[in-house]
Amino acid sequence: MNSRRFRGPIDLHAHSSVSDGTETPSQLVRAALEAGIGTVALTDHDSTAGWVEAASAAKQAGITLIPGMELSTRVQYASVHMLAYLFDPGNAALVAETARIRQARLTRAEEIVQHIGRDFALSWDDVLAQSTEGATIGRPHIADALVARGHAPTRSEAFAGILHWKRGYAKPHYAPDPLTGVRLVREAGGVPVLAHPGTRGAEHVVPEAELKRLADAGLFGLEIDHRENLPDAKKRLHALADKFGLAVTGSSDYHGDGKPNRLGENTTAPEVLERIIAESTGSEPVYPD
Template identity: 65%
Template sequence: MPDRIDLHTHSSVSDGTESPAELIAAGVAAGLTAMAITDHDSTAGWQQAFAAARGTGLMVIPGMELSTRVGHSSVHVLGYLFDPTHQQLVEETARIREGRLRRAERMVERISADFPLTWPEVLAGSPKGATIGRPHIADALVAKGLVTDRGAAFESILHWSGGYYEPHYAPSPEDGIRMIAEAGGVPVLAHPATHGRSGVLPEQELERLIDAGLAGLEIGHRENTDAGKRRLRDYAAAYDLIVTGSSDYHGTGKPNRLGENTTDRSQLERILALGTGSVPFRG
């Protein structure tokens, strides 16, 4: 059977709709041979995912999608095979999650002035232990019949121009990449070409990220534009960067399907060779 490798998926630990065990079952059903669990700013789903993969033949790559920020722009960094007990990374992700929670609460307070939605309703509809964020507010808006689905919520009430949005704390991309690398992990820039060539980071900025420890680019992603992908491939060739392809699966929370974009085995092998902070679980 040919390899089918998906290195970007989310469980209910962050903003997916399936538990880590259900996520692994979905990966097996989709015919994946390897997958990474990359919840936002959390490693809490790793052990559940490993347990669910036992006996399936599926390789599970422990990972995370780390929130970083440049000004008002959010930049996400995928980290693979880092040490989940690394003190600075543990402290920073806790700070990010707390910032997300307080920001979500403030947004709901603003929304409640115009729509019948309360913070207890958001909490009640969110999975226990999840990193609460805008997707959970979106789910509450759907449950109240105020929007049709998550997508509609993000395009209207939760849009940055909707009047209710506010940013949350996150470190700079350089600091985030450096932390992942210092924890023995492999940092890969997530979906970095969502706005065409004009949205791809300038080469000088890329060089700064590489100096901080950036190892790769997620090029195969439904939100990357064709023009952006071409620019990223040029970067990857010029700087010998790892190239990944992934679904960014969130269960029913997004239309993305497992395995819709995949990573070549040769690129996964590069990640496995570089990561020293943890090891993949081989089911």
């Protein structure tokens, strides 16, 4: 794939209001244009519902869209997020699995609100007021409801306070294991990358033996250039990427006003995106008209 078909900077991790971003897919694309981004990936949690709107906006804005998703996976109680690029959004197995995950998120969210509501003034209607129709409702919407109710000053502080796992309100939801996630994405013609795998430091980086299994199954890369990856973890992850021949990506993990992350604060090299496009068979980038 000729890199002249897309422009940089390249940001391969951004969320819209379809999941836990604060901007619609169209608004996200316009924000990317205003930030000087040449290529942006829409990676809403466990959903492709924003692809069509984002594609139309990207063509009008004159930037390239990489259709994607952030797939939830889990190892026991530890959440492992997996970015998936250019897969077939109609793949039956992936559609069924993401529907199961979204339902589990919804059920979990309702239970969390019920538990919080025993100690704080908070209702399910408060949470719905912070989401858009069809959105994948999760903890970020609960956090926004807590802010709206005056129980926390910001979404981040709601996560650090009431929604912290030590408080006992938040419980894990169903998600497949990472190996299943890699296989699902590859079977759908997509390209999988572990999202921000170093947020808890080097000692909590994916064990080497497990990473080898993921690489052997088709894991493409590691999102190392991300503001939440800790320095010691980044060093370890670079060494593992070299050992197993994994690509290195960089992204903002933009959520609009939902997080301080800004579009383009970390980016991916053009040659890495070229490889992603070359390996994908499920869908195509959306290029400007």
